[in-house]
Amino acid sequence: MHRFIVVGGGAGGLELATRLGDRYGGAGGRHRQPRASVTLVDRYQTHIWKPLLHEVAAGSLDPFTQELPYAAQARWHGFEFQQGELKSLDRAAKRITLGSVLDDDGVELLPPRVLEYDTLVIAIGSTTHFFGVPGAAENSIALDTVAQAERFRKRLIAACMRADHQVSEPVQHDGSGTAEPRIQVAIVGGGATGVELSAELRNTAQVLSAYGLHNLDPRHDVGIVLIESGLRILPALPERVSSATAELLVKLGVRLLTGERVTEVAPGVVRTASGKSVRADLTVWAAGITAPPVLSQLDGLAVNRIGQLVVRRTLQTETDDNVFALGDCAACAWPGNERNVPPRAQAAHQQASFLLRALGNRLEGRPLPEFTYRDFGSLVSLGHFSAVGNLMGGLIGGNMLIEGLFARFMYMSLYRLHIAALHGYARMVLDTFAHWLRRTTLPRVKLH
Template identity: 50%
Template sequence: MKIIIVGGGAGGLELATKLGKKLGRKKRAEILLVDRDHTHIWKPLLHEVASGSLDAEIDSVSYRAHAYQNGFGFKLGTLCGIDRERKVIHLAELKDDDGSVILPQREENYDYLVLAIGSVTNDFGVPGIADNCIFLDSPSQALRFQKHLAHHFIRLNRQLSESDAERTLRVAIVGGGATGVELSAELFKAREYFAMYGLRHIKPEHFTVTLVEAGPKLLPALSERISTAVQRELTALGVNVRVATAVERAEQNSLICKGGERIEADLMVWAAGVKAADFLKDFGGLETNRANQLLVEKTLQTRADPAIFALGDCAGLLRTDKDGNERWVPPRAQSAHQMATTVAKNLLNLINDKPLQEFVYNDYGSLVSLSDYTAFGSLMGGLSRGTLRVEGRIARMAYVSLYRMHQLAVHGWLRTLLLTLTDKINNFLRPRLKLH
């Protein structure tokens, strides 16, 4: 029996670890994880990688080493096709930077396949976005932004030291969801640290962040109270918050809004929505929705093929919310985590000839962190029974605990404890920001 999981992200890595321990180690099934990257970093941390407050090289998990420790195999590869009749997936040829082939195009056969390849930024076809804005879909894109940011700060510091001319570094972020909001606050922290670590000519007035949201408020998925509090906090930090402002196109160093207004910026980030990868639209005849998500049954098996499961951002499952409205399970880390748990149970049940379980999405609330400054959110279910509004230190602690819970699912208690301790030691030993 061979189970392949494609995508070692928030959901896929938790699933591979679980199945490796329960089936792989006992030689009851071969578990193979395939990912296009060598390492895993929990995606909700990407805005911290982008600002430099998190060093991806230190905080990432090596798939190969983790697989060895947890009873599953790992293959580096990018999924590019499938033959459902022969039960094989196709992995694209892998080339080095200089164009030489590292791995040729390959096939891998499976008995059960789990697709957990996440999502990509949706530019909704707005002209000029893909060419002129940075997306935060992967660690390499976040690192690219971080490098640009560091170089811009260094250049600006030199310019300010050489002349009295008014110069500023301008960042524009499109999308007032959690990513845009959190990145805005992180960037202000980054400026403070750059100034502290020697770029002293850069004062607060030399750095601007404009956060552009098409809807009437920031954080559309959260309550009015939270979005008002977040907007107030960001404005106090110095972020130029622009709600009800739709971007119609982008050019080099500027966003052009409806009505013709031009927002000029040295760095532009587009974080205004996600969709599943375009190639899923035509992937072995599996059904998809408008966001390219693979339609799944409540067991999380794809509608067209019970041997293929999908979970996380790339899975489309409708649920009925408490007001009786049908909504898609949201593309969030907690959904990926919960789906990984159900898929693990269902694969074990299939192997043990037991009936499959239906997935039930539990919304435990949302948390938004404004770097070290503060955090806001609402907690649902569990101890809070109804909805509990939290902010400040408590919200920040709850926010950090989400990552710890992911670490717990991946590493277990002892390693998570040691990793938490290592983070504390690193806070003392290492610079507070990645500076290059």
């Protein structure tokens, strides 16, 4: 049988492995003859939709209710799961090497392994780009994994509880005479992650106060500063979306610092090129992405300046017809635009759907089609306060700014479509209902 290996269980990789298993693997029951073997590789045991991590960090989402075990998904959809981190590629022998898997105490659970393939799809996503800023990696928290998001959430609760016991101390003032907040969170990067996190944190401060975890004023004693090097937040989105979002954030009490390039992150302070020093009890780094370093070490595969695999319109790598790439780790041309296909969940979803058809052609010996990205617009969530974005392209036949309840509904629909791609629409409806029931019986923010 043809051997498909998909490396990376993110939004695009897991959707592709699931649908390949349904169509060509053993998902049809033991009486159906599989046409291909499908293997998914990931270094973690569970999947969570990465755009949800800012909600995990703010405590408004319990990750354990949203995580999906890869082994269970493999059992339900006719593919195999192998845990391990991609270490090397031998293109001549058509095989990859996975590193060993260790438990929490550093004891080896699984040894290094070698897997052979006929078609390899690399979908390992992206990691945070610190741009070489001194102290950024050591003194700030990125939001690439559930563990990082949970670490920030626990540190936020601890900081609020500590600050609560310092209320009787003299109030400090900044240079303008305005009272400084008792606790301040600095978020570096005014893209979607930074903007969404800043709004969620405002809600978190209010809920923690309501449940008695601190007696601070959630608006004045808990400060949130969003630092962006560009002249406006959300620089990749239309200016009117950026302006509408900025207005909403200011109303929520978020302090915006635009045109400020961070030059150093030290314990308790963020320094910028203009000479500003921003006090920071907690610092989140959300200023950019880069491809995982392993991609530049994969047996001669071409990469661009940020380490993404350069692919053709067929999503095959420039170097090897048997190796494909999708999602954030792929540099795919976007005809008619100066930049490549953007690193968004909707792009990964479209590429996974495209590869399902393209790999079917490959099995049958037919020519591969070319991928065309369709931009349906962008949506930014401001928590339960609001949402803002633009719908465009084939969805409405134009470009329309949307905000408020309708935008919030559209944003929530993105995740539900991901669930439908993994489980089907019937289970998606049941999952939505179960999620609603949980939210009605639990606090809006995780308190422990």
